[in-house]
Amino acid sequence: MKYFLRKLGLYAFIAWAAITLNFLIPRLMPGDPVGLLVNKLHGNIDPNAIAALKKAFGITNAPMINQYWDYLVNLSHGDLGVSLTYYPVPVSDVITSALPWTLGLVGITTIISFFVGTALGIWLSWRRGTWTDSIVPAMTFFSAVPYFWLALVLVLIFGVTLGWVPLSGAYDTGTTPGVNAPFIGSILQHAVLPAVTIVLASFAGWILGMRNMMMTTLGEDYVSMAEAKGLRTRTVMVRYAARNAILPSVTSFALALGSVVGGSILTEVIFNYPGVGYTLFLAVQSQDFPLMQGLFLIISLTVIVANLLADIIYIFLDPRTRSEG
Amino acid sequence: MKITSLWPKSGKVRAGLIIVIFFIALALFGPLIAHYSPEATGSDVLSPPTLKHWLGTTQTGEDIFSQFVNGARLSMLVGLFVAVFSNIFAVVVGMIGGYFRGVTDAGMYIITSVFLIIPGLPLLIVLTAYIPSRGLLSIAIVIAVTSWAGTARVLRAQTLSLRKRDFVEAARATGESRWRIIFAEIIPSEVPLIASGFLFMVIGGILAEAGLSFLGLGSLTTVSWGSMLYFAESGQAFLYGAWWWFVPPGLAIAVIGAGLALINFGIDEYADPRLRTGRKLKKSDRRGTRALEGGMTSLRTSLADEPEAVGDPTIDARAALNDEYERAAAVIRPPRRLPGETILDIRHVRVDYPTAHGTVHGVRDVSLVLRRGEILGLAGESGSGKSTLTNTVARLLRAPAQVIGGEVLYSRPGQLPVDVLKFSAEELRRFRWAELSVVFQSAMNALNPVISIWGQFDDVLRVHRPSMKKSERLALAKDMLVRVGIDGDRVHSYPHELSGGMKQRVAIAIALVLNPDIIIMDEPTTALDLLVQREVIEQIMKLRDDFGFAVVFTTHDLALLLEISDSIAVMQAGRLVEYGPAEAIQTEAAHPYTRALLDSLAELGARL
Numbered sequence: 001m002k003y004f005l006r007k008l009g010l011y012a013f014i015a016w017a018a019i020t021l022n023f024l025i026p027r028l029m030p031g032d033p034v035g036l037l038v039n040k041l042h043g044n045i046d047p048n049a050i051a052a053l054k055k056a057f058g059i060t061n062a063p064m065i066n067q068y069w070d071y072l073v074n075l076s077h078g079d080l081g082v083s084l085t086y087y088p089v090p091v092s093d094v095i096t097s098a099l100p101w102t103l104g105l106v107g108i109t110t111i112i113s114f115f116v117g118t119a120l121g122i123w124l125s126w127r128r129g130t131w132t133d134s135i136v137p138a139m140t141f142f143s144a145v146p147y148f149w150l151a152l153v154l155v156l157i158f159g160v161t162l163g164w165v166p167l168s169g170a171y172d173t174g175t176t177p178g179v180n181a182p183f184i185g186s187i188l189q190h191a192v193l194p195a196v197t198i199v200l201a202s203f204a205g206w207i208l209g210m211r212n213m214m215m216t217t218l219g220e221d222y223v224s225m226a227e228a229k230g231l232r233t234r235t236v237m238v239r240y241a242a243r244n245a246i247l248p249s250v251t252s253f254a255l256a257l258g259s260v261v262g263g264s265i266l267t268e269v270i271f272n273y274p275g276v277g278y279t280l281f282l283a284v285q286s287q288d289f290p291l292m293q294g295l296f297l298i299i300s301l302t303v304i305v306a307n308l309l310a311d312i313i314y315i316f317l318d319p320r321t322r323s324e325g
Numbered sequence: 326m327k328i329t330s331l332w333p334k335s336g337k338v339r340a341g342l343i344i345v346i347f348f349i350a351l352a353l354f355g356p357l358i359a360h361y362s363p364e365a366t367g368s369d370v371l372s373p374p375t376l377k378h379w380l381g382t383t384q385t386g387e388d389i390f391s392q393f394v395n396g397a398r399l400s401m402l403v404g405l406f407v408a409v410f411s412n413i414f415a416v417v418v419g420m421i422g423g424y425f426r427g428v429t430d431a432g433m434y435i436i437t438s439v440f441l442i443i444p445g446l447p448l449l450i451v452l453t454a455y456i457p458s459r460g461l462l463s464i465a466i467v468i469a470v471t472s473w474a475g476t477a478r479v480l481r482a483q484t485l486s487l488r489k490r491d492f493v494e495a496a497r498a499t500g501e502s503r504w505r506i507i508f509a510e511i512i513p514s515e516v517p518l519i520a521s522g523f524l525f526m527v528i529g530g531i532l533a534e535a536g537l538s539f540l541g542l543g544s545l546t547t548v549s550w551g552s553m554l555y556f557a558e559s560g561q562a563f564l565y566g567a568w569w570w571f572v573p574p575g576l577a578i579a580v581i582g583a584g585l586a587l588i589n590f591g592i593d594e595y596a597d598p599r600l601r602t603g604r605k606l607k608k609s610d611r612r613g614t615r616a617l618e619g620g621m622t623s624l625r626t627s628l629a630d631e632p633e634a635v636g637d638p639t640i641d642a643r644a645a646l647n648d649e650y651e652r653a654a655a656v657i658r659p660p661r662r663l664p665g666e667t668i669l670d671i672r673h674v675r676v677d678y679p680t681a682h683g684t685v686h687g688v689r690d691v692s693l694v695l696r697r698g699e700i701l702g703l704a705g706e707s708g709s710g711k712s713t714l715t716n717t718v719a720r721l722l723r724a725p726a727q728v729i730g731g732e733v734l735y736s737r738p739g740q741l742p743v744d745v746l747k748f749s750a751e752e753l754r755r756f757r758w759a760e761l762s763v764v765f766q767s768a769m770n771a772l773n774p775v776i777s778i779w780g781q782f783d784d785v786l787r788v789h790r791p792s793m794k795k796s797e798r799l800a801l802a803k804d805m806l807v808r809v810g811i812d813g814d815r816v817h818s819y820p821h822e823l824s825g826g827m828k829q830r831v832a833i834a835i836a837l838v839l840n841p842d843i844i845i846m847d848e849p850t851t852a853l854d855l856l857v858q859r860e861v862i863e864q865i866m867k868l869r870d871d872f873g874f875a876v877v878f879t880t881h882d883l884a885l886l887l888e889i890s891d892s893i894a895v896m897q898a899g900r901l902v903e904y905g906p907a908e909a910i911q912t913e914a915a916h917p918y919t920r921a922l923l924d925s926l927a928e929l930g931a932r933l
Contacts, residue, residue, distance in 0.1 A: 010438060017439040025451060137337050137587055144528055144582020148539050149575025156563040221770040224721055229785050230757030240773050254442050255475050262446025266536055281540055284454045296451045300443045307442055318775055319819040
């Protein structure tokens with residue numbers, strides 16, 4: 001329990017840091033967002049509009065601490081400002097429509113990739129000393145391949161050349177959104193290639209991590225004892241070796257998730273997939289700073305929540321954390 | 326030092342080095358052999374690779390090979406810059422936090438967590454969006470700022486554990502300054518981790534730059550692999566099927582990343598030999614290594630017999646002693662007549678460890694007999710081969726150890742003896758624990774930390790006694806705990822909730838649960854303090870009287886063996902040097918090694 005509370009405190013702090021960072025970045029970076037916008041329009045902008053823009057950003061001449069307080073108050077009402085590109089749609093609405101796509105795509109692919117990678121890692125460590133050892137170096141290629149490049153290659157092969165799957169978007173515009181077979185079928189058809197990209201580019205990391213930990217765990221006395229107990233090989237590998245070896249993988253979720261989220265942004269851009277990553281890309285391109293800030297905040301908070309969930313799972317997996325303190 | 330000794334033996338590391346050296350050469354000398362300026366447009370538009378344009382041209386007729394080699398230069402430069410700066414930052418934060426602990430550490434830990442968990446690329450995107458002019462340098466700085474946290478976390482953990490090691494404690498005790506300890510003691514021990522972090526930061530830097538440039542957020546006025554991909558995508562290269570435009574830069578990133586990761590395998594394997602794959606020594610595990618040390622002793626002694634090794638100045642008094650022990654004949658007395666019949670007959674067992682330096686002999690032609698209900702003490706210093714021998718009997722030897730000869734005959738009542746070494750996988754599984762169980766040296770490590778005590782009883786019972794009901798299994802587990810002096814309700818505890826002595830009792834209770842004929846106890850009391858040791862030994866003796874199992878008890882503590890054993894076998898350098906009834910060993914030890922052991926006991930006794 002103490003362990004859980006400590007973790008909860010840490011994540012609360014990290015969330016606060018993300019929120020504060022989000023406040024500070026536009027104010028501390030050398031470029032002034034309003035100035036950048038004015039430059040972009042080559043000065044053809046009404047001074048009133050500039051004032052309105054500054055207000056939209058919450059950049060006023062008020063002292064920083066007052067601005068910060070206003071920012072926190074607005075945030076607590078779910079008010080992230082107004083998008084410039086989709087004016088006058090609130091940023092929170094733009095994000096709400098993009099979030100389900102990303103959570104669906106990235107969430108499911110991350111889980112698939114974690115389980116497939118971990119299972120393969122166990123299998124490879126089981127078969128150590130056989131020909132399968134030569135698969136391990138090949139995995140390093142997959143762990144270093146850029147997501148977006150892999151996506152391009154897959155698009156070229158399966159989209160352009162073979163024409164098996166659609167090239168962009170999340171569903172066919174000819175279908176009616178709702179719970180109906182053509183629409184859901186269309187969603188799945190559009191999701192295949194982005195999902196394959198994310199899984200292919202991220203599962204190798206799990207394999208390598210799990211195999212390394214398994215090799216260490218297999219040398220432990222409790223694995224020898226399980227073997228000496230005459231348990232079935234499967235039981236020894238899963239209940240004794242893998243059950244312990246998986247703990248660091250759950251902990252390193254933070255490290256991995258960051259790169260998966262980053263990779264999924266690039267993947268979404270290539271497939272014009274209407275999730276948060278693609279929306280972030282559009283916001284940056286059109287210098288829609290309020291939308292960009294809002295997206296950064298939401299992405300960070302989602303990752304923080306995912307890490308908290310990983311830590312809760314860890315508490316269930318490792319009894320030592322439960323009785324501490 | 327010869328060049329060849331610098332060239333690594335591992336194929337993986339070699340492949341990695343070749344890849345990385347190739348790309349470094351390409352980055353350094355490539356622009357000299359490229360015929361075109363990377364930004365010069367031409368009339369050949371979207372040409373596939375030809376002799377004129379080795380990698381074809383872009384939509385505006387730029388030579389892709391020239392862009393590619395220029396990109397190699399810039400991308401690798403960014404990777405290197407990022408790795409150097411974020412590594413310095415990671416070392417400072419990780420090491421200071423880990424070494425100074427307290428408030429400093431708490432602060433550093435929280436800052437590291439923030440940067441570790443807030444996803445890097447979105448942060449990078451937001452930061453770069455505000456930079457008024459995006460030069461390569463500002464991009465590289467922003468990447469470095471967002472990529473140090475992972476290595477810092479790893480280094481902190483390592484520093485925390487190094488801090489408690491003997492050599493650091495010793496340096497502190499002699500009054501060395503903190504900074505001297507950090508630079509002279511801690512940093513050198515962390516070089517593998519720092520190097521590995523460096524390699525991954527190079528990959529991370531190259532990938533991050535490519536990702537940003539691909540999004541159009543990089544420095545698009547310079548030609549890097551990322552900006553090539555950006556222009557390829559915006560020029561719709563893949564709609565034209567112009568694979569030569571976007572395949573080379575992406576493939577290069579993946580290949581160079583793989584190259585760096587392969588070199589990292591070498592570092593990992595250097596730091597943790599257990600990760601090695603491949604032939605011979607490379608798969609050695611802890612048990613293998615432990616026994617191997619003993620093997621090395623015997624290798625040294627056997628070398629000492631050879632004329633060219635005699636002049637070796639490293640032969641010291643110890644080696645001379647070993648030599649004397651080696652020349653003395655083994656003393657084997659007929660075992661005392663015991664009521665029980667022979668249950669285990671170990672005949673001429675030989676175990677070898679093939680190593681890179683030649684074969685070492687872990688067990689050299691050892692024969693022993695164990696009778697029903699007998700306690701056989703197996704004495705010898707660590708590395709004498711006693712663990713290798715018991716692991717051979719329990720069939721727990723791991724590669725690279727190989728049984729090259731002998732038999733281990735096990736007799737069931739009223740049946741012909743069977744050779745344990747020839748059991749099939751299924752016969753072995755049934756034999757294990759039901760007829761021969763093992764109590765490991767350190768119960769701290771022998772019990773699975775994430776499964777309750779009940780779970781560790783239950784899996785044995787379910788597989789060996791499938792007809793037992795759950796209530797019966799639970800009752801039996803509780804009963805076994807009571808028999809070793811632990812409250813039956815503790816069956817639902819986890820190992821970390823028990824003291825060291827209790828864990829060892831639990832391990833003994835689990836070993837007894839199927840009422841086996843033989844229990845191998847591999848230094849079962851070494852890790853316990855003296856009082857607890859005494860209690861555990863008494864418990865074992867009492868249980869032996871109740872259950873009637875035979876014990877092979879290994880230890881380096883000869884005094885203990887003299888007290889509890891029926892017979893004693895003394896091993897040295899893989900060889901059985903003396904074997905006979907316990908009283909005979911005590912009163913008329915004949916082999917010089919046994920006598921040396923007894924003398925040292927007598928000296929201790931005299932002083933006490």
